[in-house]
Amino acid sequence: MTAEAIRDTHPPSPGRRPGRGPAGLALLLAMAPFLAAAAPSGVPDKPGMPVAPDLCTAGQRATIEAAFGEAGTRLAAAIALLESAPEDAHVRRWFGGARRKLLRVNLGLIAAALRPEARPALICNPSRPCDAGNWARASTVGRSLTFCPRFFDSPAAGQDSRFGVVIHELSHIVIGTRDATYQPARSEALARDEPRVAATNADNYEYFVELLPESRPAPGSVGKPEPLPSGG
Numbered sequence: 001m002t003a004e005a006i007r008d009t010h011p012p013s014p015g016r017r018p019g020r021g022p023a024g025l026a027l028l029l030a031m032a033p034f035l036a037a038a039a040p041s042g043v044p045d046k047p048g049m050p051v052a053p054d055l056c057t058a059g060q061r062a063t064i065e066a067a068f069g070e071a072g073t074r075l076a077a078a079i080a081l082l083e084s085a086p087e088d089a090h091v092r093r094w095f096g097g098a099r100r101k102l103l104r105v106n107l108g109l110i111a112a113a114l115r116p117e118a119r120p121a122l123i124c125n126p127s128r129p130c131d132a133g134n135w136a137r138a139s140t141v142g143r144s145l146t147f148c149p150r151f152f153d154s155p156a157a158g159q160d161s162r163f164g165v166v167i168h169e170l171s172h173i174v175i176g177t178r179d180a181t182y183q184p185a186r187s188e189a190l191a192r193d194e195p196r197v198a199a200t201n202a203d204n205y206e207y208f209v210e211l212l213p214e215s216r217p218a219p220g221s222v223g224k225p226e227p228l229p230s231g232g
């Protein structure tokens with residue numbers, strides 16, 4: 001792995017373009033058997049009760065659990081699209097001409113990391129506070145995922161939603177993505193101009209899954225259109 005162990009989900013940062021590099025996929029695959037989860041157990045979520053640093057309250061764990069579940073559902077739909085229609089406009093929008101086989105492998109690795117037994121350690125209320133504006137941060141060496149207050153304030157679905165943040169951060173941990181650029185417009189430009197880089201950029205994976213056109217409402221999602229009234 002590189003020396004840069006911590007990758008954060010940042011707000012937009014124009015002009016920030018860290019170096020590129022291969023995803024280190026072979027190494028990660030080789031390490032996979034040793035990457036067992038070691039999540040700290042939850043603590044009661046009682047009003048006024050102090051929370052030990054790094055531990056998640058029961059309420060926080062429930063929110064995280066829901067985000068992992070939603071990420072799994074949406075990621076499965078995104079993989080299905082990639083397999084059934086690899087040149088679909090949505091695939092091209094986020095990955096341009098990047099190799100479809102590579103994308104399929106990478107998305108599969110993220111999906112595998114969503115399984116309860118494969119998850120990184122989950123940290124809330126970190127003793128090292130989150131940087132302002134961050135949703136979460138991933139440690140690729142410690143293989144932990146820290147959730148910041150902004151994550152819990154984010155919506156369950158839509159752009160920069162909780163499940164999308166989970167996809168973004170897990171992509172750092174399991175496929176070694178970078179933050180070459182952030183936010184939809186710049187991620188789309190990356191897909192168009194440098195698809196090989198887009199295939200290594202965390203936000204491209206996040207938005208590919210997060211903004212996947214829905215053919216049917218996902219369980220628990222909000223803001224879906226009401227059925228048309230009869231005669232309307």
Ligand SMILES: [Zn+2]
Nearest residue numbers: 008009179202
């Ligand atoms: Zn990131």
